[in-house]
Structures are given as C-alpha cells and as structure tokens.
Amino acid sequence: MHFARTLAATAVTVALTAGAAAHAAISDDAVKIGILTDLSGTYSDLAGPGVVVAAEMAIADVGGKVAGKPVVLLKADHQNKADIAANKAREWGDVEKVDAYVDLVTTSTALAVMEIAKQNQKVVLISGAGSSRITNEDCNPTTVHWTYDTYALAKGTGSAVVKEGGKTWFFLTADYAFGQNLQKDVAAVVEANGGKVLGAVKHPFPASDFSSFILQAQASGAQVIGLANAGSDTTNAIKAANEFGVVQGGQKLAGLLVFISDVHSLGLPVAQGLTLTTGFYWDYDDKTREWSKRFFDKTGKMPTMVQAGVYSSLMHYFKAIEATGSDDGPTVVKKMKETPVEDFFARNGKIREDGRMVHDMYLAEVKKPAESKAPWDYYKILRVIPGDEAYLPLAESKCPLVKKS
Amino acid sequence: MDLFNIPLPAILSQLVVGLINGSFYALLSLGLAIIFGLLNIINFAHGAQYMLGAFAAWFGLQYLGINYWVALLVAPLAVGAFGMLLERTMLSRLYREDHLYGLLLTFGLALIIEGLFVQGFGVSGNPYATPEALRGPVNLGFMMLPKYRLWVIVVSVVVCIACWLVIERTKLGAYLRAGTENPRLLQAFGVNVPLMITLTYGFGVALAALAGVLAAPIFQVSPKMGSDLIIVVFAVVVIGGMGSILGSIVTGLGLGVIEGATKVVWPEASNTVIFVIMAIVLLVRPAGLFGKEK
Incomplete structure (x- = not known):
C-alpha cells in the first residue's frame, strides 16, 4: 500500500514537472525573430537588407526549425528613429509574440528597444549599434551585444x-x-x-x-x-x-x-x-571566406561585420534554444552566456555577464x-x-x- | 585680425565654402521658382531630379564613356526630357486643381524614383572622379580652395545670371512673364501656351539635373543626395519669395553663406539656422524677401 502511494506520488510529480517543462518550452509554437534595422536610410548598406539575408541564411542552416518548432522571421525599417523602433518593438512583443529583437543599427534605437526588453524580458541581439553604453551603464539581462562597440x-x-x-x-x-x-x-x-x-x-x-x-x-x-x-x-x-x-x-x-x-x-x-x-573581415581565413562567398552569391556584395554578426548571433541563439528547449528570454540568454562562441565570425568568443560578446x-x-x-x-x-x-x-x-x- | 576669436582667414574660407553650398541652393531654387512661377506647381520632385542628373553623369562615365564635360550638357537634356514626359502625362492634368495636388503628385514621384534607385544601387552611392583639368587646389591667399569648388561657383553664378537676363530682358522672357500673369490672354495673342509650359518645366528640371552633375564629383552619387537637400531648398524659396527669380538666386547664395558661418560659430545649429530664418521672414514678410503680396 505504502509502495503504491509512493508510486502514485511520483507519477503525479513527474506529470507536474513534465507539464512545467512543456510550459517552459517554445511559446506560441514558433520561434519568432524580429529584425529591426535601417532598410532604406544611411545605414542600409552596412546593415539593412544584407542583415535580412544573413538571418535567412541562419534560419535555412538550421533547417527552418529550432527545438522542433518553426522559426518565423519578421522585419521592419526603424528608419534610425528611436520612437519608431520602440513602437514596433512593443507591438511585436505584445501582438506578434516575437522572441528576439535582432540587429538594431543606430545606438538610439538599440537603447530604446532595450528599455522595452527590460519590461517584456525578450532577447535583444544587437549587431549594428555601436555604443559601449549598451553593455556598460545601460546593460540589461537579456541583451547581448555581438559585433563591436565604441x-x-x-x-x-x-x-x-x-x-x-x-x-x-x-x-x-x-x-x-x-x-x-x-x-x-x-x-x-x-x-x-x-x-x-x-x-x-x-x-x-x-x-x-x-x-x-x-x-x-x-x-x-x-x-x-x-x-x-x-x-x-x-x-x-x-x-x-x-x-x-x-x-x-x-x-x-x-x-x-x-x-x-x-x-x-x-x-x-x-x-x-x-x-x-x-570585428570581421571576409578574407581572413577559409572559414570566413566560405561563409562570405555564400553571402556574396545571394547579394552580390561581401558582408559587413554587422551582417556577419547577425548570422553568428542567431546561430548561437538557436543553439541555446535547442539546448534548453525553451525560448524564454532569461533562460536562453543564460545558456548563451554559458556556451563559448567559436564559429567563422567569432574567435575565442564568450558572452560576459554584462552581455558583451567578447571576441578577437x-x-x-x-x-x-x-x-x-x-x-x-x-x-x-x-x-x-x-x-x-x-x-x-x-x-x-x-x-x-x-x-x- | 580676429572676429569672435576666430582668425580672419578661417572666417573667409568658411564663407567661400558657404558660397559653394549657396551655389547649389541658388541653382535648385531658381529651377523651382521658374516652375512655380509659370505652372503654379510646387515641384517636390526637384531633389529626385537633381539626383537623376548626378546619376545620369555617373551612368555616362561608367557605361557609355561620356566624360564630365559632355555630361554637363547631355545629362540635363536627358533629365529635362524625362521631366517633360512627366509634365505631359501627369502634371498637365492638375493645373486646374489646387496647388496641393501638384505637390502630392511630385512628392509621390520623388519617393518612387528615390526608392527605385535605393533598390538598384544601395544608399552608399558611387564615387565620381573629378575631371582631370579641375583637380588640385587654387591658392586664394587665405585658403587652398579645390579648383573644382571654384568652378562650381563660377558655373552657378553664370547660369543664374543668364537665366535672369533671359527672363527679364528678352522677348521669350516676356512671354514667360505674361504667361505667369495671364495665360489665357497670352494664348489669345497666338502663343502656344501648353508647349511653353512643357518646355518651361523641362528647363526647370534640367537646371536641377545640371546642379546634380556639378555635385557628382563633390558628394557621393547616391539616391539620397536629393532628399537631403530639397527641404533646405524649399526653405530658400520661401525666404526668397515664391516664384521670384532674383529672390531665389540672391537668397540661395546668401543663405549658403549664413549657413557656412553657423558651421563655425555653432555647428550643431547649422541645419536649423535656415529654418529659423524662414520662420522670422514669414512672420515679418509673409510673401518672402523678394515676393510680391497678391
């Protein structure tokens, strides 16, 4: 009898934990990436459509799925204006259930979106913006600054x-x-x-x-x-x-x-x-050349460090989701920080507690x-x-x- | 001798640099003034047409082997012809409507043209080499001025004065002015007014394209080059008085100089100073410095 009770209790516990795990899993049955960048203005050549291509390459390279769920890509032109970036980020967070904001060229837009991420706990993967404030006095727990800084x-x-x-x-x-x-x-x-x-x-x-x-x-x-x-x-x-x-x-x-x-x-x-x-040069070694040639075939241009950085940051992000089985912001970023970054883009890379991805x-x-x-x-x-x-x-x-x- | 603790040669050289920007303002606002005077159209596509001029020069050099000097003539003709096409097919339908419709149409055209070029060429733009004969500096005593910049001032002043003389002193100019005042009466005298309007629009657009060719070696030839400039040029036209030929030339050059001076004294304000002046002028003389109250 006692044995049976223990067994029942265990079963209940297992069921509950499994339920909790399922709850912590991928929200809304999709991993949603929202690219906020300058698609038409001054910075659209160094980031812009090339960033979208880089993100699409990353999604294609994981077979369009992470942890068994499809990856959905959204993109918007923030026109280098902080208010537009903030409004879009809020809308994406509330309505579209976006899991990560990506790129954010222009520091003012990055700081504005980080403010929103502070409230909604979404991941912010910054590649384009440069200010060192992002991981210094304005750092926040779910933001990772990938490519370079001032x-x-x-x-x-x-x-x-x-x-x-x-x-x-x-x-x-x-x-x-x-x-x-x-x-x-x-x-x-x-x-x-x-x-x-x-x-x-x-x-x-x-x-x-x-x-x-x-x-x-x-x-x-x-x-x-x-x-x-x-x-x-x-x-x-x-x-x-x-x-x-x-x-x-x-x-x-x-x-x-x-x-x-x-x-x-x-x-x-x-x-x-x-x-x-x-932070990146396409002709540095075989690994950089191989990826950059693929990028070149799609765009007719060699990638800037911002564009290569977006690919690299997304792959690392996907790996963390795969490993944790969750797209919950703090969980994923914690995992990203635990895992060293070593790919065509980053040499000796690691993400520090302040969110700075330190690499050569x-x-x-x-x-x-x-x-x-x-x-x-x-x-x-x-x-x-x-x-x-x-x-x-x-x-x-x-x-x-x-x-x- | 110092002024505000800034050495005199520095002030003089800044004023010269301001004059160069003023030359572009003058050429562009002149075209706008001519178009507005006769067609009553606020041509918001002017910036895009200026950009087209620069791109036409770049295309010519890159793909057709047309050098700068030929481009100086051919690019305005080609872009002017494109302008006439726009006038015949679209603008001509709007003359009886409110100003606002012409403004909206040309603004829309500008966005479309610019968007297509961004799509095709990216925003960074392409370099256009300064023609051999105009490379290197000239010593003005207080500064080394690149020869090409001096050339821009000369061309712009000559073109502006020539336009003003044609409009104020010739028979053709008299027709134009008469058309501005009363197109129906002029038609009654046997002048082909619709043709005149088309040619005038083409000429205004060609002036924008000429400014574009002049700008090509100085700035990157990029799709955004016009939209950066056009708002300032509209302010120049408003300050000078809508439709006033002389007003647009004088205020164009003058505001370039004032802007240049601001860049030394308070650089952060250099892109607002013109709008501050515009606000003051509108308060004191709503028709502009050279405009006539109607």
Whole structure:
C-alpha cells in the first residue's frame, strides 16, 4: 500500500514537472525573430537588407526549425528613429509574440528597444549599434551585444594611431548618442597614451557637406582628424578631406568606424591608407571566406561585420534554444552566456555577464589600388587584437549585472 | 585680425565654402521658382531630379564613356526630357486643381524614383572622379580652395545670371512673364501656351539635373543626395519669395553663406539656422524677401 502511494506520488510529480517543462518550452509554437534595422536610410548598406539575408541564411542552416518548432522571421525599417523602433518593438512583443529583437543599427534605437526588453524580458541581439553604453551603464539581462562597440574601436584604432605618433587629435563627431560616445571613448584612449585632444566639432546627422568641418579640422593643426561618425557621413567626410588635401597637408585621417561597404563605395584611390578596426573581415581565413562567398552569391556584395554578426548571433541563439528547449528570454540568454562562441565570425568568443560578446578584433589598413588583387580585396590585417584587450575590462564596468569581488 | 576669436582667414574660407553650398541652393531654387512661377506647381520632385542628373553623369562615365564635360550638357537634356514626359502625362492634368495636388503628385514621384534607385544601387552611392583639368587646389591667399569648388561657383553664378537676363530682358522672357500673369490672354495673342509650359518645366528640371552633375564629383552619387537637400531648398524659396527669380538666386547664395558661418560659430545649429530664418521672414514678410503680396 505504502509502495503504491509512493508510486502514485511520483507519477503525479513527474506529470507536474513534465507539464512545467512543456510550459517552459517554445511559446506560441514558433520561434519568432524580429529584425529591426535601417532598410532604406544611411545605414542600409552596412546593415539593412544584407542583415535580412544573413538571418535567412541562419534560419535555412538550421533547417527552418529550432527545438522542433518553426522559426518565423519578421522585419521592419526603424528608419534610425528611436520612437519608431520602440513602437514596433512593443507591438511585436505584445501582438506578434516575437522572441528576439535582432540587429538594431543606430545606438538610439538599440537603447530604446532595450528599455522595452527590460519590461517584456525578450532577447535583444544587437549587431549594428555601436555604443559601449549598451553593455556598460545601460546593460540589461537579456541583451547581448555581438559585433563591436565604441570602446573596442577606440582601443583598436585610437591606440594604434597614437603609437604611430599621432599625438594631437581633432574630432568630427556625429551629433547623437553614438558619435558622442565614440568620441569620448577615443579621447580617453588618446589621453591615456599620452596624446591630446585639441578640439571637436559636432556635425548634424546625417550631413552631406563636410568641407566646412574639414577646414576647421585643418585649422586646428591637429596631427590626426578622428571621424567619430559612420556610414555616408564617414564617406562624405573622407571625400571632402581628400579634396581639401588633408593628407598632403601632413594630417592623418582616422576613420573610427569604417565598414567594408564604405570602402567599397569610396573606392581604393580615395580610401587607401585608412587605419580601421573591424570585428570581421571576409578574407581572413577559409572559414570566413566560405561563409562570405555564400553571402556574396545571394547579394552580390561581401558582408559587413554587422551582417556577419547577425548570422553568428542567431546561430548561437538557436543553439541555446535547442539546448534548453525553451525560448524564454532569461533562460536562453543564460545558456548563451554559458556556451563559448567559436564559429567563422567569432574567435575565442564568450558572452560576459554584462552581455558583451567578447571576441578577437582586427586592426586593418585599407590597401593601395596596386595591392588589391581582386574585387573586394580591400584590407591588410595589421594585428589581431585579443578580445580581452579590445573590450572594456569588467573591473571598470559600471554595469549593475557585474558582480564585483 | 580676429572676429569672435576666430582668425580672419578661417572666417573667409568658411564663407567661400558657404558660397559653394549657396551655389547649389541658388541653382535648385531658381529651377523651382521658374516652375512655380509659370505652372503654379510646387515641384517636390526637384531633389529626385537633381539626383537623376548626378546619376545620369555617373551612368555616362561608367557605361557609355561620356566624360564630365559632355555630361554637363547631355545629362540635363536627358533629365529635362524625362521631366517633360512627366509634365505631359501627369502634371498637365492638375493645373486646374489646387496647388496641393501638384505637390502630392511630385512628392509621390520623388519617393518612387528615390526608392527605385535605393533598390538598384544601395544608399552608399558611387564615387565620381573629378575631371582631370579641375583637380588640385587654387591658392586664394587665405585658403587652398579645390579648383573644382571654384568652378562650381563660377558655373552657378553664370547660369543664374543668364537665366535672369533671359527672363527679364528678352522677348521669350516676356512671354514667360505674361504667361505667369495671364495665360489665357497670352494664348489669345497666338502663343502656344501648353508647349511653353512643357518646355518651361523641362528647363526647370534640367537646371536641377545640371546642379546634380556639378555635385557628382563633390558628394557621393547616391539616391539620397536629393532628399537631403530639397527641404533646405524649399526653405530658400520661401525666404526668397515664391516664384521670384532674383529672390531665389540672391537668397540661395546668401543663405549658403549664413549657413557656412553657423558651421563655425555653432555647428550643431547649422541645419536649423535656415529654418529659423524662414520662420522670422514669414512672420515679418509673409510673401518672402523678394515676393510680391497678391
């Protein structure tokens, strides 16, 4: 009798646990991915439709299913506006039951969506946005910042240029969260290495005519003109600098965030010699080449680090869902943080408690036209920057999730 | 000698750079003013037509081996012809309707054209090499100005003055002005007014395309280049006075200079200063600086 009772109790317990497990499993019988990116504006070449292609590749590579449930892809154009991104994210969370917000190019949109994720516990996989605030003072438990950030750019390009003798700096800064953050991070690196910031000009975002700002930078007499902006702002600034003879005048340009799409649109004659930091280069080794060729076959372009990062982050996300059998935000992100990241994109990758995916970064120089052997053969990798050196040390983090011993 | 603690050469060079932007404003607002004067159409597709001019030059160089100098002539003709096609097939149906319909139609056209180009070419754009003869700088004493920029100022001022002379001093111009005042009476005198309207629209569009070709070597040739500019140009037209030829030229150049000065003193405000001026002008002189009250 006693035995029978125990058996019955066990059966009930098992049934209950199984029920709970089923409850924790995939919600709404689908894993829903919502891409929020710039599909038509300034950043649509470095992110945009290419990000959608990368996500589709990731979904195809898991056979369209994760943990036995279909993966559904939604996409929307946030037009680089925080309010549009936030409204869409809220709608997707409430109505469409999206499980993860992906990409978010432009820092202001990323911060806005992270605010919503704080309430609805959805996963945020950021690839496009760059501000180091995302995993520093504004960090949140379900956000993972994948590809790069302003700290790593500053650390890579900033310290390399100062070491080459570029001691005095003048910044052209895009007048919004990302630009200001990038300038701040680079200025800190410059000063820590014994350099000096002579001045800065905040330009409207986006701006088209940079000649006036370039003249101010020339007049400052700084050895280095740091471009704390991105996309078409960077290309237009480089073009104006080229036209006004900045390099011939003995000053050096430092593109603090340069994507391969920018170099492609400028052409090597104008872009040659630029030093830059990137999280990914298609021609780095066999693994990067193999994936990038597949991407190229679909788009006719080589991937930017943002696009490659989206694929990589989604694959890692899918793996975590597969392993936990759940698409619950905190559960999945916990698993993602436990699992090392090692794929074509990330070398020695790991996601820290602040949400930063730390991986090796590359210091590169844009080739001279004569050195480029094939289309898209643009970069010489000068140095691999180990992840722990590239990203903000946890000891200096202001993120409340980081437990200080 | 310093002004606001900024050395004089720096101020002068900023004013020159402002003048270059002003040249583009003047060319574009001139086209808008001519179109508005005769057709009463607020041509919101002007920015897209400017972009088409730049793209036509780029296509020519890339695929047809047409160099810059030929493009300077051919691109405006081609884009102008496209404009005339639009006028005949669509705009001409709207002359009796309210201004608003023309604005909506041209705005829609602009979005479609721009969207198609973004789809086809991406937003980053393509580089267009500065023609050999205009490479390198000129020493102005206080600054090294790229030759090409100087060329832009010269071309734009010459074209603007020529347009103004034609409209104010020739018989053709007299017809145009008469058409603006009273098209029916002019038709009664035996002038083919519909043809004149078509040609005028084509000419206004060609001016936009010419500005586009001039801009190609300076900016990236990209689908968005027009939409960045068009709002400012509309502000210029409003400040100068809708439909005023001289007003649009003078305010175009003047506002370029003011914007240039703002970029030195308070760069963050450089994209709003023109709209602040617009608001003030509208309060004080609702018809614009050079416009006539009707």
